Amino acid sequence: DTGVSQDPRHKITKRGQNVTFRCDPISEHNRLYWYRQTLGQGPEFLTYFQNEAQLEKSRLLSDRFSAERPKGSFSTLEIQRTEQGDSAMYLCASRADLAAEAFFGQGTRLTVV
Amino acid sequence: ILNVEQSPQSLHVQEGDSTNFTCSFPSSNFYALHWYRWETAKSPEALFVMTLNGDEKKKGRISATLNTKEGYSYLYIKGSQPEDSATYLCASISGAGSYQLTFGKGTKLSVIP
Numbered sequence: 642d643t644g645v646s647q648d649p650r651h652k653i654t655k656r657g658q659n660v661t662f663r664c665d666p667i668s669e670h671n672r673l674y675w676y677r678q679t680l681g682q683g684p685e686f687l688t689y690f691q692n693e694a695q696l697e698k699s700r701l702l703s704d705r706f707s708a709e710r711p712k713g714s715f716s717t718l719e720i721q722r723t724e725q726g727d728s729a730m731y732l733c734a735s736r737a738d739l740a741a742e743a744f745f746g747q748g749t750r751l752t753v754v
Numbered sequence: 755i756l757n758v759e760q761s762p763q764s765l766h767v768q769e770g771d772s773t774n775f776t777c778s779f780p781s782s783n784f785y786a787l788h789w790y791r792w793e794t795a796k797s798p799e800a801l802f803v804m805t806l807n808g809d810e811k812k813k814g815r816i817s818a819t820l821n822t823k824e825g826y827s828y829l830y831i832k833g834s835q836p837e838d839s840a841t842y843l844c845a846s847i848s849g850a851g852s853y854q855l856t857f858g859k860g861t862k863l864s865v866i867p
Binding site for chain 1: 758760785786788790795796797798799800803805843845847851852853854855856857858859860
């Protein structure tokens with residue numbers, strides 16, 4: 642296992658388009674998190690999966706955002722009708738259990754023009 | 755303290771200098787405190803996971819302390835090297851909900867050769 646991987650690494654899209662990002666966590670980790678990081682800020686929590694169940698969503702996650710984790714393996718984060726304010730680094734992390742460190746992917750850098 | 759706060763925001767030190775950063779976090783319902791190092795173009799990487807009041811952990815030239823009663827943690831780097839240049843993030847975990855990591859904005863360290 643090579644760690645958490647995210648795809649794509651970079652995405653430039655026009656305002657109003659839909660985008661989808663993928664995260665492949667470490668295979669034995671059942672906890673998966675999505676974070677968003679903007680300039681000058683730390684990573685902000687978006688949503689959490691335990692296996693295939695989405696157990697928590699941040700108020701930051703508007704109706705245009707949806708995340709899935711079918712079969713409790715990889716996860717996707719979709720943003721519909723992108724806005725310039727969606728431009729950010731989207732990070733995925735997985736953890737083995739509540740006491741464990743999080744392992745992060747390298748992130749997807751989204752630029753909405 | 756409602757949020758996780760880190761200081762200073764950025765720091766420039768000469769190679770060989772020792773330095774330290776502060777992380778303040780909510781002390782109520784505390785579960786764990788994590789420190790991560792995030793180098794440019796890489797994934798955030800865990801340095802320490804700390805849970806016990808008075809805990810002190812060390813990894814090479816880097817060490818951290820934890821005070822859960824007053825809600826702060828210090829990260830120390832002894833004899834800074836250029837390869838220590840990175841953003842250092844702390845994240846607090848409360849014992850509720852998804853046990854998500856709540857991050858500070860980070861301290862950006864630049865070590866000048």
